[in-house]
Amino acid sequence: MSNDLAVVTNDIYACREAFQAVLAEPTLNFDREANFAIQILEGNSYALKVALQNRQSVIDAVTNIASIGLSLNPAKKQAYFVPRKGKICLDISYMGLMDLAMSTGSVRWGQAKLVYESDVFELNGVDQPPTHTSKPFATDRGNVVGVYVVVKTADGDYLTHPMSIAEVMAIRDRSEAWKAYVKDKSKLCPWVTDLGEMTKKTCVKQAYKYWPKTDRLEKAIHYLNTETDEGLKLAPVSAAPVSDPVLSQYWTSKAAASSTLDELQSVWVSGLAAINAAKDMAAYEQFKAACFDRKAALLKAQEEGEAA
Known part of the structure; x- marks a missing residue:
């Protein structure tokens, strides 16, 4: 030694x-x-x-x-x-964050996946995992176009958070490490050496906002936000985020007015995309509750109709 x-x-x-x-x-x-x-x-x-x-x-x-x-x-x-x-x-790593979320009971199961040009990726029903079909052994799947994280909570709900590659790169571009690399190509950083892993890690960090919280997961996220320069810090927000009542009311009303499960699924996919773009956690919670309530009502009506 x-x-x-x-x-x-x-x-x-x-x-x-x-x-x-x-x-x-x-x-x-x-x-x-x-x-x-x-x-x-x-x-x-x-x-x-x-x-x-x-x-x-x-x-x-x-x-x-x-x-x-x-x-x-x-x-x-x-x-x-x-x-x-x-x-x-x-x-x-992103795997460390996922393992931490599962071991502390924040989620029961989860995974992060890259989506390529030749893949088919679709969001499904309110509490269903997405559909992702690919040819993993193909010699050319095209460029990465997005990434997603899907988890199953302790209550049995599936939560999916998708991000386009443009959204990920916007976060990368705020990174001090990336800026240093752009100025001096000899200063390699994880965004250069491990782009796929950093893409998944970025999505996990964004997705965790919607998961049940645990102290150790919060501590890990806080550590990454304050002690690293990978560009994973969220954009500054006010101390007390304010929900947009118009956004929340619009999508909860659309959910409540859905007359079929297919219509509700369509509302869920569109509403989730709009609320994710706005990063409005309060609106998300209200919209999710409205969708689950409406789904339960439609299923009950369906059962009663079949029994009649």
């Missing part, structure tokens, strides 16, 4: 008590995570150099592993140590 690595190794093992004090996931083992951290730094000479220059950042990163509750285990692909702006940061 080199002298440099030995110095950082001592720093990492000195974190044991701090790690245990904030441990959020009982299955995480300090010695295993410390070993993963050391392996990462041993295999990346630049990261090791940054770690030596900012030893406190290594301590902070190790502590963040415990407080957020994700592992550096490379087999799980949940989180990584990366050098960024002169310090070692804990980087959370």
Whole structure:
């Protein structure tokens, strides 16, 4: 072991008590995570150099592993140590966010998928997963045109959040890391080296606003918003967001007036797109409730008609 690595190794093992004090996931083992951290730094000479220059950042990163509750285990692909702006940061992958959402009970199941030009992607009914058909082994599926995240909540509801590639690139373009790359192509960033993963991660971060909240998921999202420069921060909003009553009333009225399940499905798809574009969470909740109420009423009427 080199002298440099030995110095950082001592720093990492000195974190044991701090790690245990904030441990959020009982299955995480300090010695295993410390070993993963050391392996990462041993295999990346630049990261090791940054770690030596900012030893406190290594301590902070190790502590963040415990407080957020994700592992550096490379087999799980949940989180990584990366050098960024002169310090070692804990980087959370989209898979880490999804695993966190499922393990904390925010959702029962979920996945993020890219949509290519040759794919067929359609939003379905109010509480149904989308339809996504593709030819995964085709030699040319065309360019990526969008991305979506679909989850199943503890109540059994399916929630789907789609984003066009243009929406994702607009977020990328606000990234300090991307701006630095544009100025100097030698300054590679995740938007260059891992574009597909960053596209999914962006969609997960946008979609989570509609999921039931848990403390650890909130902490992970807050960490990404404040400690990274990937461009994943949401546009600034006021401290107390105000819902648009016209938008909410229009789409809830359309849902209540639907006379068939097919008509309600059409209203759901159109209304969801409009409300997502407006980023109006209050309107979304009201619209979703109206759609579920109307669906229940239509199903009941259908059952009564069949019984008559």
